[in-house]
Amino acid sequence: MAAFTHDWWIAYWWYLALLAGAAAERFLELVISRRNLGWALAHGGREEGIGHFPAMVALHSALGVACVLEPLLAPRPFLPALGITAVVLVLASQALRYWCILTLGHRWNTRIVVVPGLPLVRRGPYRFLSHPNYVAVALEGIALPLVFTxxxxxxxxxxxxxxxxxxxxxxxxxxAMSRALAESRS
Structure with a gap:
C-alpha cells in the first residue's frame, strides 16, 4: 500500500486535474449532443433505445467518482510508466471521439436518434469501424483509472x-438505423 507521501499527493492533484478536464469534456459533449438532438428532431429524427440511457449516464458518472475515490480508499503507488501510457491512451480516446463528432456533424449524439432518409456515414473512422465512438469510450474507461493505478x-x-x-x-x-434505412427505401 502506498503511503500518502508528498509526492503521492502531488501526483494525485495532477490526476484530479486530468479528471476535471475529462469532466469538462463530458459536459461539452452533452452541450453538443443537446444541440444535435434539436437539429435531428427538427429534421424528423426520433429517439430510440431510451430505456438504457439512464444506466449509461449512471455508469459514466460512477466512473468519474470511482476514479477520484479508489486512489484514496486503496492507495497504490503512482507508476509513471503506467500513468504516462494511460494518459496517452486517454488523449487518443479523446482524439477518436472528436474525430467521430466531426465526421458525423449534426448526426452525432449521446442518445440514439436517427433521421430517416439520411445514408449511413462511411467516412472518417466509420471507414474502419461500425462504432468507433464506443471504442473511444471503452479505451477511456480502461485508461483513465489506470493513470493512477x-x-x-x-x-x-x-x-x-x-x-x-x-x-x-x-x-x-x-x-434504429436499419429501420430508418428501410423506411427511406419504401
Whole structure:
C-alpha cells in the first residue's frame, strides 16, 4: 500500500486535474449532443433505445467518482510508466471521439436518434469501424483509472460497460438505423 507521501499527493492533484478536464469534456459533449438532438428532431429524427440511457449516464458518472475515490480508499503507488501510457491512451480516446463528432456533424449524439432518409456515414473512422465512438469510450474507461493505478475501477467499468450497456446499446442503434434505412427505401 502506498503511503500518502508528498509526492503521492502531488501526483494525485495532477490526476484530479486530468479528471476535471475529462469532466469538462463530458459536459461539452452533452452541450453538443443537446444541440444535435434539436437539429435531428427538427429534421424528423426520433429517439430510440431510451430505456438504457439512464444506466449509461449512471455508469459514466460512477466512473468519474470511482476514479477520484479508489486512489484514496486503496492507495497504490503512482507508476509513471503506467500513468504516462494511460494518459496517452486517454488523449487518443479523446482524439477518436472528436474525430467521430466531426465526421458525423449534426448526426452525432449521446442518445440514439436517427433521421430517416439520411445514408449511413462511411467516412472518417466509420471507414474502419461500425462504432468507433464506443471504442473511444471503452479505451477511456480502461485508461483513465489506470493513470493512477486504479485497476479495480478500470476492470469494473469495462465489464459493466460491455455487459450492461454495449450489449443493449449497439443492437438498439443497429436496429434504429436499419429501420430508418428501410423506411427511406419504401
Amino acid at each position: 486504479s485497476w479495480v475501477t478500470a476492470v469494473a467499468f469495462t465489464v459493466l460497460n460491455a455487459v450492461l450497456l454495449l450489449r443493449f446499446r449497439i443492437p438498439a442503434e443497429e436496429a
